[in-house]
Structures are given as structure tokens and as C-alpha cells.
Amino acid sequence: PLLAKHDERSVVFADLSQEEYLQVQTYMRQQKGLEIRTKQTTKPSENFLFLVDLCLPKKADVLAFLDGKGPAPERQATVVVFHGSTGFIKEYVVGPLPNPTHHRDVTQEKYRMQLPMTKRPVTVGEYALMFDFFEREVFSKLEKVMRESFGVGPNRKLNAFEQMPRGVRSGDRQTWVSFFRDMSGMYIHPVGFEVLLNHQSLNASRWTVERLLYNGHYFDSVEELKRAYEEGRVTKILYKQSPDYGSLKPKPGLQRQVGPQQFSAEGKRFSVRNNHVVYLDWSFAFGLSALTGMRAFDVRFRGERVIYELSVQEAMSVYGSVTPGMVVTKFLDSSIGIGRFAHELVRGVDCPYDATYVDSVRYIDTPKPVRFRNSICVFEHNMGQPLRRHFADFFHHSYGGMANSALVFRTITAIGNYDYMWDFIFYQSGSVEAKVHATGYISSSYMVRGSLKHGHQVAENVLGNIHTHFINFKVDLDVSGVKNVFQTKDMEFVNVSLPWIPDHFAMIPQLVEKQLKTEKEAALRYDTKTPRYLHIASNATNSWGHQRSYRLQVFSFAGDHLPESQAEEKSMSWARYKVAITKHKDQEQTSSSLYSQNDMWSPAVDFSTFIEDNENIENEDLVAWVTTGFLHIPHSEDIPNTVTVGNGGGVLLRPHNYFNQDPSIHSVDAVYFDPG
Amino acid sequence: PLLAKHDERSVVFADLSQEEYLQVQTYMRQQKGLEIRTKQTTKPSENFLFLVDLCLPKKADVLAFLDGKGPAPERQATVVVFHGSTGFIKEYVVGPLPNPTHHRDVTQEKYRMQLPMTKRPVTVGEYALMFDFFEREVFSKLEKVMRESFGVGPNRKLNAFEQMPRGVRSGDRQTWVSFFRDMSGMYIHPVGFEVLLNHQSLNASRWTVERLLYNGHYFDSVEELKRAYEEGRVTKILYKQSPDYGSLKPKPGLQRQVGPQQFSAEGKRFSVRNNHVVYLDWSFAFGLSALTGMRAFDVRFRGERVIYELSVQEAMSVYGSVTPGMVVTKFLDSSIGIGRFAHELVRGVDCPYDATYVDSVRYIDTPKPVRFRNSICVFEHNMGQPLRRHFADFFHHSYGGMANSALVFRTITAIGNYDYMWDFIFYQSGSVEAKVHATGYISSSYMVRGSLKHGHQVAENVLGNIHTHFINFKVDLDVSGVKNVFQTKDMEFVNVSLPWIPDHFAMIPQLVEKQLKTEKEAALRYDTKTPRYLHIASNATNSWGHQRSYRLQVFSFAGDHLPESQAEEKSMSWARYKVAITKHKDQEQTSSSLYSQNDMWSPAVDFSTFIEDNENIENEDLVAWVTTGFLHIPHSEDIPNTVTVGNGGGVLLRPHNYFNQDPSIHSVDAVYFDPG
Numbered sequence A, B: 001p002l003l004a005k006h007d008e009r010s011v012v013f014a015d016l017s018q019e020e021y022l023q024v025q026t027y028m029r030q031q032k033g034l035e036i037r038t039k040q041t042t043k044p045s046e047n048f049l050f051l052v053d054l055c056l057p058k059k060a061d062v063l064a065f066l067d068g069k070g071p072a073p074e075r076q077a078t079v080v081v082f083h084g085s086t087g088f089i090k091e092y093v094v095g096p097l098p099n100p101t102h103h104r105d106v107t108q109e110k111y112r113m114q115l116p117m118t119k120r121p122v123t124v125g126e127y128a129l130m131f132d133f134f135e136r137e138v139f140s141k142l143e144k145v146m147r148e149s150f151g152v153g154p155n156r157k158l159n160a161f162e163q164m165p166r167g168v169r170s171g172d173r174q175t176w177v178s179f180f181r182d183m184s185g186m187y188i189h190p191v192g193f194e195v196l197l198n199h200q201s202l203n204a205s206r207w208t209v210e211r212l213l214y215n216g217h218y219f220d221s222v223e224e225l226k227r228a229y230e231e232g233r234v235t236k237i238l239y240k241q242s243p244d245y246g247s248l249k250p251k252p253g254l255q256r257q258v259g260p261q262q263f264s265a266e267g268k269r270f271s272v273r274n275n276h277v278v279y280l281d282w283s284f285a286f287g288l289s290a291l292t293g294m295r296a297f298d299v300r301f302r303g304e305r306v307i308y309e310l311s312v313q314e315a316m317s318v319y320g321s322v323t324p325g326m327v328v329t330k331f332l333d334s335s336i337g338i339g340r341f342a343h344e345l346v347r348g349v350d351c352p353y354d355a356t357y358v359d360s361v362r363y364i365d366t367p368k369p370v371r372f373r374n375s376i377c378v379f380e381h382n383m384g385q386p387l388r389r390h391f392a393d394f395f396h397h398s399y400g401g402m403a404n405s406a407l408v409f410r411t412i413t414a415i416g417n418y419d420y421m422w423d424f425i426f427y428q429s430g431s432v433e434a435k436v437h438a439t440g441y442i443s444s445s446y447m448v449r450g451s452l453k454h455g456h457q458v459a460e461n462v463l464g465n466i467h468t469h470f471i472n473f474k475v476d477l478d479v480s481g482v483k484n485v486f487q488t489k490d491m492e493f494v495n496v497s498l499p500w501i502p503d504h505f506a507m508i509p510q511l512v513e514k515q516l517k518t519e520k521e522a523a524l525r526y527d528t529k530t531p532r533y534l535h536i537a538s539n540a541t542n543s544w545g546h547q548r549s550y551r552l553q554v555f556s557f558a559g560d561h562l563p564e565s566q567a568e569e570k571s572m573s574w575a576r577y578k579v580a581i582t583k584h585k586d587q588e589q590t591s592s593s594l595y596s597q598n599d600m601w602s603p604a605v606d607f608s609t610f611i612e613d614n615e616n617i618e619n620e621d622l623v624a625w626v627t628t629g630f631l632h633i634p635h636s637e638d639i640p641n642t643v644t645v646g647n648g649g650g651v652l653l654r655p656h657n658y659f660n661q662d663p664s665i666h667s668v669d670a671v672y673f674d675p676g
């Protein structure tokens, strides 16, 4: 029943292959003037090839190609080089693949600013230098403190977890590193020792310890802590073994009995070829950006394009704490790389056993491309409920209905402590849902006085810190073509006289429809009341003269967004809005950037500028930027792991006067019977 | 792995058996003075035994019994008699079962008012009289109009769908009846003919036609319409066949291939005995009230009671229209009977094939109890996602996780046009979710001038009318015993100086906790900002000194509630509140009543009075009344049926500092591995 067909043209959205990454790497290494190195041990002061990723072609070119009106766009790569030698980061576009002949520095055109090296993420190479530094400058000098307090010795070390941003103003590169026991689930085993490392210099030998925190007390230097400790001027932490409460190992002695499993008795009803999926009436291309993560393109239902791009943009968290390790923590995961951490999915747990698993290949902070086996899964899931049904009891006795089976496209990205599960779900009723759930370990801090203002205790001396989760999706719907409008619909009670008793008045619900005209009008803030129905609509109409549209239904339990008074807010200004509508621009490809985390004060991308020019959005190609999230007040049940149930959000894209009737009436799953 | 055990004491919550219903019926018929009849053709002026249902024992008695500290409470029935002979409805408590010896009129004590017969729902008997009336007084007198306009003849009739409330003030019993084509999905085939029937008299021969609507024109009598039609003073509707767009029959020619199905390779991990379910660590009793629907009692996790009662209370809708059939429509389904319409569930569509199906037996508006086969289903469902998981990439390489398998307890109630799917879901992480989804046919009206102010056209001449769905759940959590408090938690940004740079200030999230003291404080209105975390908490603490609690997380897309200025609002005052907390009282068993629909102006139960006495709610037995819902602006894809996807709501009850860690760590489904 595969009504849709595979389309080879989906290759325009395909991530680079192993070969293509190597072609680009080889080409870049050959550029004599650039002196690019690829080893992970490349020094910060040298030139490091950090990232190679697909450079998405311009939308107009892609549409022309997909719709048979233009040639295949040139296949190109985006390349990020950390030019330690000059102190700046550069982005290049390299092409054409498979035999690159040219590269172009696009940094200025893309970001309208220079990118000093302090904006770069910390590489594996820099981490190695940091760990060396701590070993040499901190642990070896504090041997006694470390041993007595934390049991550090030849066979036992501490693990580091660093907090971001790295400072309080542009140019800073000072990182509070918190130390944790070397146990499984280290994130919930803080020891009460944090160090502020200044690693701004590209010369690691100039790095310095700026401050230390031990059991709630601050020290200006390693020596000062050492002296205070030896002179008994600090309340000592005395090492004792801690219970293994972070362990995910099953408890012994359980009587095994497997739970329900799904199977497809008559085979799969979807097909994956290259980066293209077809499922019943649906088809779409997909990709996995090392930075922003999962994305789908050219999503069609019965051959008609509904969505040009549906993609994860950013996952952000703001933490509260009294201790420096988390007091200013604001994570922007796409700067670390969301897709980067899409690891192998576990059959039967992360996805059903019989899902189709797809590999992905990435080149980020590695000497060569890396293949991640089974890092994407695709499966049809029986949701265990009817998609629709009606039992007729009056006049006619009959039953009609169908089970809700839908296609799930999934990756799970374990970015440090947290694991985000990303789902795009394709329903037979013509809806597409983008969903995110959080699981994994919470971030925690060692309890000191005042800690409880910022969370709950979850283990001995461990505070689970209050934090927000905000997730941004890009939703580029093209409803009946690219020229669309943004409509809102809601209800309003209006006092009317009843026609058959004119002196009797009653409050009656009416439909209130609006078409928003500009980007500023259509930037719907979280802290205001938004209309209940939000639509990307076409001027094309359905059989009954209503504008064809898709509705965006946002599921969110978001906490408060960081006040705009804060300098860091500009790097996450997308989170102000539940939904913001912009006029599509190729140069506004993402709402965040690789460089935002490490310079939140002067971010390479500030989403609010997309709106600031307040363009007209009537009959334009529109993009909806949707923010969802939840407030997380950690509690004892977050130990060992946060559960997915209730900890998520998403957006459901629903046809609304788009089809002339529910398309699921054509499903092979439809069931009908009557007494005869 | 069934860690919980069945408990025979759950019988205190069991619905009456076939035999018990008959015992009560026999007993009531034997009461000479009452002259009770049981035939459905009983006249309104006679005394009709309308309902027999379980009378829930007092909570204190039940708890004493369940906890082994008291005897089994007397088993009793609630009996509703429509005393046409006296003009009043009476409720009796009859007991003890199985051999009733006494009955007691509890009407006054329960409702603090008399219940005149105009408050009663329309019975099957009254419907028969209404249909007779229409045939005799309307159709036979308008033979030509009906034939020419609607094709009515020997082989083709119209079907009636009535609107409520029946009038505009207490005592009214005037019903606008709209007529629809006699086709499958009649609800979306309105013909443009509506009649206002006054059936207030208990003597059907005194009933009258008060008004008629034909193609948007009002007439005071059948004769007036007839004359106007014959004299050509009204725009005629000309009959033509209409396409069968309401059909749920599968389209021909589809290539069949079954979708994924679930199976339990090692058998079911739950057990149903009588009205008791055990599932892994969970156990609960259940029932199905003919009026309010599905309910669970004595819900325990590892033997500890968490919820005393979780039950559906009411499903309400308010419609907008210009035509009288729907302009004042406000449905209160529990007055018609929610559980009453829990019909047989269809295997493979409504619930999985291998679910456990349970019969229910009811006595409502029938001459004898009726068994509804397979009207409840219970199944374990693999949600197709991990409940929790973590992949460790740094320092330690390991994977731990488990699939999210949960128990679903379901009924589906087809109340006229709409089918509500009710789910209680029991998760291995200790959460319980109450969910509702709507499907079935929308209510519609014939298009006339001005119709589009109230919705969208969905078929030729058919308007899908804007309406709200509001659903009320009763959530009687008992957290560590019955004495609980109501807590809220939220976040707040506070400006603090950074300890290591005291001249630098930053806005940092803090935890804000409150304990609400009175019922009025704890009545959280939909139109105000509510704290993000709502907890029923105990003064008992977990290992870390935090109050044990369950959090209520409400999922809702509710529209605006009917303004309180409207007289009808008192009958649905629960819908003002997202969550309202009251002190538990046995006499405040339900938030709505059987008599609310037919006298919305002086309702037998006005929920707001539960709160009006503003009792203290600190260290009391608390009940949370939770309202969820969604605004429904019908669109073409509601034809033929509304889909469940996106059309629902619910409440998730989550442990929060209740356990010392996530209880799913003890699950047999836990998986762990590391590289070795």
C-alpha cells in the first residue's frame, strides 16, 4: 500500500557521505595558504579543521530541481576552521562535490561579524589540555586535600563537568569546572569542588586557575585552598564511599517476563532508500546535521508538498544554583552539537526491535569522518488507540473506525548528562508531529547553605538544580505552494438576542479569525495570551471556499524565559516566542549557531533580528519557529534518570481545511461493519 | 512479575451484578405505596424506575474495611424514580444487598432541593412519544413540504437530533429538535428544518409546537409554515440526493496489508479478577457508573494507596450557531449518561486484539439490567519509546534504559454524535494518567445567512459549528494517608550578585513554593496564571526531608468557559477551574448531576458551592477536580469523523519526592550493558 514513491532527487538534502567528507578534507588540506591540520591534538594556536557538514542549497534552486524546472543544485560542504594562527574562526563553502575546486570564506556574509577564537566550542584537543592542566596545576598540588576529601589516588580520580557560558562578557573564556565522583551517573555525584579555569589564551601554558570552590568556600588560588585546608580554616569534606544510586543496572532476582512487542505480520508498510522515506501516502527526505540534529525536508502527502523543512534548531537550559558551577549555567546544545551525539539506538528499548535502522556519518572534531551505526530509526507504531471511530446506536447500528498506526522517525542524542529523544511522527490523518522528550541524568550540585532555594535534595549532599528546558523547531510549511499567510482563529462570546425570543439575550461563541500582517505582529510571546488556533494558510481554497491551511498546535510546559535584561538572552531570543513567523530567507537558516554558547553576549545568530526588520508576511514564503519546553524542578524520582513520561513537548501540524475530508478515510486500515 | 496481589475487598467498589439489579428492582416494585413501573413505555404521568446504580459507601467506612480495621460496609443501591404521579423525582438508597429490606428517600439530603419532573432526562418512553408527536403533528401535516424539500415519503424519513438545554429558564421543557437525513453519519446531514417542541406537560396530549424553522425562516405554527410554503412566501429547499460523505466504509480497491500489532510473547503481565486489576507493582479496583462513566478506586503502588478515587465526572460542550438548534446548545453528558454508552469495544481498533475485555451491566432507562459485553478493555501497551535511558559517552561507556510499557484501562462512550475515548494509564515510573480523546461525528447545522460567524462549512449547505469540549475528572489522591496539603511550586528569576564577582549581578532561577490554605485560594481559574507545579502533598517526608507528593500535570487546550453572567453557568461551574481543591465530603461525590442538563438554571449540583464555604485545606483529606478540554473549530477534515490525534486532554499524576528514587529501577524491563 505504498502510495508514495521514492524520489532520487532527495539527495539534495542528503548528508555528506564518508567519501564526500574525505574529498572535502583532502581539498582543504591541500590549500597551502591555510595550513589546516586535522589531528585532534592540534593546538589551539594552530589551524584546525573542526567541522565538515552539508551546505544546504538555496531553497529556490532546490524547489526548481524538485519540481523538474531546474538543474540539480551544486553539491557543497560547509567547512569550519579554527584559525588559531590568526585568532579567528572561518566558515567556508567548498564545492562542487565530489571534486571540489573552490572554497569561499562566507563568515562575514553569514554572520555579519568576525568570529574570534573565543567564540569556538571546546574541542577534544582543548579538553585534553584542560585535563592535563587540572592534573598538573590542581590535583597534584592538592594531593592531600583531594585524597582526604574525595578519595583521589592512583586508582581513583574525579571527573569534570564544565559549565557554560564561560564568563560574563564577550571575549571571556573562563570555565567553572565541577568535579564528580568517577561512578556511573557521575552527574549526580558532585563532590563539592569546583575550579574556575581561565583558558582564554591560545597558548595553554598561559592558562590560569582564577578561583576555587571547596565545600562552599571560595579561594583565589590552589595555594590559598591548600593553606586554609592545612591550617584547618575550612570545614573539611571527609571522603566516604557513596552508594551507587546512579547505576542503571537491573536489580538482581527479578523474575523475567517480557512485555508486549510489536510485529508487522505482513511486512513493513514503509520503505527507506538513501535519505528518503515513503510510508503509505507520505514521503520525505531526511538528514542529520551534526550541529542542529534531525531534520526532514520535502514532506509530501499524496505527492503534494506540505513541509519544506522540519528541523530541530536548539535545545537550551537555564539553571539556578548558589554554587558557581551552575549559578550562571545556560546550555545551548547546538553549539556543542545535537546531531553529533546521535549514537547507536538500542533495539527494543530506544526503538522497537523490528524498526529500520539507518547509519549516519559525521565529521565534527575528529581526524576523519565517523560512521554512527543505527543512529536513526524508522518504524511504524500502533498507538494502541483508534485514530477515529464511531459506534452508531441510534437509528442506524453500525461501527466504523481504524487503528492509529503512524510512522515514527527518531534519533536520540545523549549530550553529556541528558538524553533528548526526538520524534517526527507522520499520521494517516495528514498530521505531522515533532516531539521531544528528555531523559538521562539531571545536572546536580553539591549541597551548601542556600542550595535549597534552587531545587530539591535528591541524594546525600546532592541538590537537583531547578532549570528550564526550551527547544526550538523550525517549521517551514509550504501550504499549496510557498506563498502563504499567517492566520489565527479563536472563539469569543458575543451577546446576542435569540431569534425566537428576541428579548432574551445569551452569550454565544463566535469564530474570530485574523490574518497577521508583519513579522512583529506574528511573533507570539510566551508571556502573552496567544490565539488558540495558529495557521499557515494559502489563498487557495478547499471545496467550501475556506483557505487551505495547516494548524500549529504547540504542546509545552515551558518555564519562564531568561529576562531580556540579561546580556546572554540575545543568544536565545527565539525562546521568547511560542511561535514566531518570519519571511523565509536562505541566510536565516538556523535560529542559533555553533558560536552562540561561547559568546552569548555577542551571539553569531540573534534570532530576534530575523523579526526586527518587521517584514510583511502576507503571501510570502513563511517559516514558523516554534518553541516548546518544560520547567524542571528535580525531585527524588529523577534518580537515577529522568523519565520521559510528562517531560517533553512538541508541535502538531494538522491539516485544517486543507483536504476536503479526513484523508484517513482512504486508509487500508479502515474497518466497517453493521448488523447486516 | 505480578508484585501486587488481588484483593477481594475491592468488591466494595464493584458495580451491581445482574442479580443485584434484579433484587433491587423486585424490591422497589414490591413497595405498594410507590406504584413503580419498569416498562420503557411507562407514561410520564406514571412512576418510572429510571436508574439503579451502586451507592458508594462512605469513604471512612471503606478505608476502615480495606485497611482491616472495620467490617464490610453495607452494600446498597441508588435508585432513581420519576414519580410522574406526584410530579417529582426521588432518589432512594436501597439496602442491604442481596436482600433489600429498607429504602430511604435521600433526595433532600443529597441535593437540598426538590426535583420537579422537568429536571428529568428524556427517557426512551418520552422519545417515543416525541417521535409520535412529530409524525402526527408535523410530518403528516406538512407532507408536501417534507416531500419536496427533504424527500420524505413512505421509504424515506428524517431523523431527529435534539438540542439542550430545553428552554431558557427553570421549569422550561421546550426542545429544539433538528432534522437530519436518514443516512449514516446523520449528524453531518442537517436539512434546514427545526422544530421547537414544548413537552413540559406530563400529559403528552398537551404538547405543542411552539415554533418552526425552515431554511432560516421562523414560523409560529405548522399551519403558518404550510401556508407560507404554498403561497411561495418562503425560499424553498429543493430535495436532491446528497453524497454519502458521512460513510465510514473503507474505499474499494485498496491493497490490504495489516499494520503493526502487539503481542505478548510470554503472556500478560497483568491480571483482572472481578473488578480488580493487578499489573506489576500496581493494583486498583474499578467500576463504570452509568452516569459518570469510568472510575478507579484504591489505586496502590507496591501496596501503598496513592489514589482513593480517580473518576470521570462530566463532559460538557457549548456550541455557537445562528440557528436555534444550536445557538443555546450546552451539553452535559453525565445527565444523559456517560457510562451508559460504554458499548462493546472493537478488537484491533478500539483496543489491541489481545487486550482483556470485561463486560459491564447497567440498569438505566430499561425494563431490566443490560449486559454490555466487552465494554471495558485492559491491556499493556508498549509506547514505542524508552521510559528512561542514558548512553554514557564520556569517561564511562555504558547504556541503561527500559522500554515504556504501561497498563491502559479504557472505555469508549458513544454519546450520540461523539465518541469519547477514556484512558487511565499506569506507568512503571509510578505515574497515573487520565486521558480523554474525542472522535465520532461533529454536530452540524444547515447553512443560513450568518452561519459562518460560528464555524466553517464542511459539506454542501453544512456548517460545522464552533464548540468547546470541557471534561472534568475527580482525583482523590491520598498521599501517605488522607491528611494532605495542597502545594504549588514554580520558578522565579531573582537578581543576585555572583559570589566570585560580587559586582556582577545576574537573574537566577529560584524555586518558589507555596502551601495554599483554603478552598478559595486553591480554586485555580483557567483565566488566570496558575503555578506550573501543583501538588497534593503529605507532611510525611522522603529520605531527604522533602514532603512526599504527587504532582498534577494538566494537558489542556480548553477554549473560553461560558461567562458566569449566564444563568446556565451554575450547572457547569467546575469548568471555571483548571484545578480546584476541596476538602473531601461523601456528600460531594460528583461535580455534576443527572438533573443538571434539564434544569441548568437551578442545577441539582453546583460545583462552586463546594468551594463557597471556603474550608481550610491544610492537613485534610483533599480532592482535586481537574478540568481539561479543547476548543473545536470544525474543518473539512472533521468529515466524516473527528480524529483523536490532537483532540484530547488529560491529567498526569506524577510522584514528586514520593519515592526515594524512580521506582522503575526495579522493573524487569530494565536493560544495561557496557563494553565489558
Ligand SMILES: [Ca+2]
Binding pocket: A519, A582, A583, A609, A610, A611, A612, A613, A614, A615
Ligand atoms: Ca525578517
Ligand SMILES: [Ca+2]
Binding pocket: A308, A476, A477, A478, A479, A482, A484, A584, A621, A622, A623
Ligand atoms: Ca514556507
Ligand SMILES: [Ca+2]
Binding pocket: B519, B582, B583, B609, B610, B611, B612, B613, B614, B615
Ligand atoms: Ca468545601
Ligand SMILES: [Ca+2]
Binding pocket: B308, B476, B477, B478, B479, B482, B484, B584, B621, B622, B623
Ligand atoms: Ca484525598
Ligand SMILES: [Cu+2]
Binding pocket: A438, A442, A467, A469, A632, A642
Ligand atoms: Cu531537566
Ligand SMILES: [Cu+2]
Binding pocket: B438, B442, B467, B469, B632, B642
Ligand atoms: Cu468537537
